[in-house]
Amino acid sequence: MQNFDNKVAFVTGAASGIGLALCKALLNAGSKVMMADIDADGLEAAAKGLGVDDSRISTIVCDVKSAESVNAAAQATIDAFGQVHIVMNNAGVGLGGYPGSIPLDDWRWITDINLLGVVYGVEAFVPLMQAHGEGGYIVNTASMAGHISSPGMAPYHATKFAVVGYTETLAQELAPLNIGVSVLCPTWVKSNIHNTASKRPSADPKNPLPTSKLTETLKNLVENGISPDTLADLVLKSMQAKRLYIFNDPEAKVAISMRHKVISDDYDACLSDLGLS
């Protein structure tokens, strides 16, 4: 995607953090934006804060863990702007814990939002992009946690690895339809992601956020992360450059290489055991 002027974009998780910054960057580049989020009050405040003419911005309360809600948001986008060219499936939540300690309803909750929420966005919007024939672009937000793993964050890693694999497949499937695809893989961006576990089904209303050394560390890293506006500008540049992966972390590349080395070493060892190398 070279030119954002007069394009119509749909962004989930638009009330806060990265999603809000993406909306800002798209509006600055000349697009019209449908902002979608489950947080009605936050969404209204975020949209108002952007100070953009009503003809270029609209909002829809949308819960990405419901296909019906995402379909209704897609229809609202068409009703507001006539067509859609850019879809950013960005809404996401965090959840950690160790085996034996994570309620299965919490696992289902994060999977419904972080993985199926992305799938619902693709299912709802690809036919709409195909229908106008002008091409389009999808950005799915995964994470660096979709490339490397660390203890205590299995539900987050599992959903984000899945979004990376899903998006790699989509890139191959949608290229013939002139729909570009990128997977956003950020590390530590200043946002509210460290508070989202408070919405998990098992949260105690009196004390919704789990506290541990790990959650404190994550909170500090997010609060000292890069500006979401810097990341959003990188996303638009990466769309213009048609990059499949979008990264911002100067240090994590070595960890990805180490993961690939373990895969390569184990692969060779297995082939050797089979007498195939």
Ligand SMILES: NC(=O)c1ccc[n+]([C@@H]2O[C@H](COP(=O)([O-])OP(=O)(O)OC[C@H]3O[C@@H](n4cnc5c(N)ncnc54)[C@H](O)[C@@H]3O)[C@@H](O)[C@H]2O)c1
């Ligand atoms: N902040 C980071 O360091 C970081 C790093 C890697 C990846 N990410 C990913 O970036 C994305 C955006 O997160 P953020 O950091 O801006 O956090 P954030 O909490 O500031 O924003 C997330 C937004 O998603 C919305 N949301 C949550 N559940 C929803 C649902 N069911 N339906 C619709 N909207 C919902 C929230 O209301 C919120 O406005 C997430 O997918 C997150 O996993 C963030």
